[in-house]
Amino acid sequence: MLRVALIGCGGIAATHVHGYAALPPEDVRVTVVCDADRGSAEALARRAGATQVDEDWATTVARTDIDAVDVCLPHDLHAPVAIAAAEHGKHVIVEKPLATTLADADAMIAAAERSGVVLMCALCERYHPEYECIKEIVDSGVLGDPVLARIDHNQDVEMPPGHWIRQAERIGGGAIASAGCHRLDLLRWYFGEVAAVSSFGYRDPGRMAGEVAGVVNMRFESGAIGTLTINWMSRRRPWYESIWLEGTRGSVHNHGGVHVHSLDVPEWSEDYVRLDVPTADPFAAELRHFVRCIQTGSTPLTDGREARRTMAVALAAYESERSGHTVDPQHPLDSAAEDDA
Numbered sequence: 051m052l053r054v055a056l057i058g059c060g061g062i063a064a065t066h067v068h069g070y071a072a073l074p075p076e077d078v079r080v081t082v083v084c085d086a087d088r089g090s091a092e093a094l095a096r097r098a099g100a101t102q103v104d105e106d107w108a109t110t111v112a113r114t115d116i117d118a119v120d121v122c123l124p125h126d127l128h129a130p131v132a133i134a135a136a137e138h139g140k141h142v143i144v145e146k147p148l149a150t151t152l153a154d155a156d157a158m159i160a161a162a163e164r165s166g167v168v169l170m171c172a173l174c175e176r177y178h179p180e181y182e183c184i185k186e187i188v189d190s191g192v193l194g195d196p197v198l199a200r201i202d203h204n205q206d207v208e209m210p211p212g213h214w215i216r217q218a219e220r221i222g223g224g225a226i227a228s229a230g231c232h233r234l235d236l237l238r239w240y241f242g243e244v245a246a247v248s249s250f251g252y253r254d255p256g257r258m259a260g261e262v263a264g265v266v267n268m269r270f271e272s273g274a275i276g277t278l279t280i281n282w283m284s285r286r287r288p289w290y291e292s293i294w295l296e297g298t299r300g301s302v303h304n305h306g307g308v309h310v311h312s313l314d315v316p317e318w319s320e321d322y323v324r325l326d327v328p329t330a331d332p333f334a335a336e337l338r339h340f341v342r343c344i345q346t347g348s349t350p351l352t353d354g355r356e357a358r359r360t361m362a363v364a365l366a367a368y369e370s371e372r373s374g375h376t377v378d379p380q381h382p383l384d385s386a387a388e389d390d391a
């Protein structure tokens with residue numbers, strides 16, 4: 051039985067607790083919770099059935115009565131906590147994005163590899179039945195070669211003064227690095243690696259220091275192109291997202307459910323056909339995956355290296371806007387120099 055310490059007891063932690071509750075208690079249990087705010091920690095401990103409450107994450111990661119940590123903290127704390135936990139031999143699942151800088155991401159990956167522990171990033175959309183269904187369609191080849199990917203994220207994120215989300219260094223940029231990383235990760239999953247990025251952000255300093263809305267254009271290594279639009283000041287509630295993937299032989303979108311069209315499948319060739327996708331909790335699925343990877347010694351779908359590649363695309367968007375050049379996510383600083391040459 052895997053004993054988990056949940057570190058950070060704010061908004062998303064409750065969703066993780068709900069996810070753990072769906073897993074067999076003989077496989078995994080939240081036994082410790084930690085938050086700098088004791089009231090938040092005690093409230094979550096009651097929900098999780100955890101018997102131990104800490105206020106200092108350094109104490110938690112050093113405990114001998116836990117096997118893994120689940121990091122649900124502000125983004126600038128992901129790296130120090132994950133590295134310390136790995137150094138104490140704890141498996142780590144960390145909320146998205148992996149970190150705020152590639153140097154921090156590399157240090158997290160190195161620490162996990164040195165200690166032989168699992169490092170997984172909670173990029174939950176890859177464990178969502180609708181997005182898994184789209185992945186199966188893309189991989190089946192019925193869309194032909196990838197041509198164009200459009201993904202759209204709309205949410206109203208307004209935090210009180212002083213909140214970490216308002217601070218560019220703490221969030222690691224703005225909306226693109228934060229929620230945008232879910233969408234960039236899906237696009238990489240479907241269409242492969244990104245070779246070039248150009249981007250613009252929209253700022254409203256009354257809301258946050260980083261961009262509150264953004265457009266990220268991409269060219270994939272395959273030659274396909276894609277675009278992410280993200281808006282964190284959308285007035286429409288609840289928040290919503292959409293995806294539309296076009297290939298040379300068909301397309302798939304999730305407007306009102308997964309719809310597919312393919313010239314190569316007789317029953318899908320006339321018009322879009324809506325597929326029946328069962329619902330399931332993606333957070334329970336991602337946590338089940340984490341537990342299974344530890345049990346079987348397998349590499350998570352969204353391990354540190356994979357999450358780092360997604361982060362690199364978001365950071366390339368910032369470099370593009372800063373420099374006014376298109377940027378190669380794998381060689382961000384070379385790109386501007388190449389453009390200048």
Ligand SMILES: NC(=O)c1ccc[n+]([C@@H]2O[C@H](COP(=O)([O-])OP(=O)(O)OC[C@H]3O[C@@H](n4cnc5c(N)ncnc54)[C@H](O)[C@@H]3O)[C@@H](O)[C@H]2O)c1
Nearest residue numbers: 058059060061062063085086087090122123124145146174
């Ligand atoms: N997967 C998703 O869809 C999704 C949705 C929301 C948030 N998230 C991610 O979850 C993570 C946390 O976000 P959130 O919305 O829950 O934030 P939050 O602000 O609601 O909660 C963060 C918690 O961390 C605690 N904390 C801050 N500094 C601390 C410290 N030094 N030691 C101990 N505790 C400390 C705070 O007291 C707070 O309770 C982020 O990585 C965020 O991007 C993911």
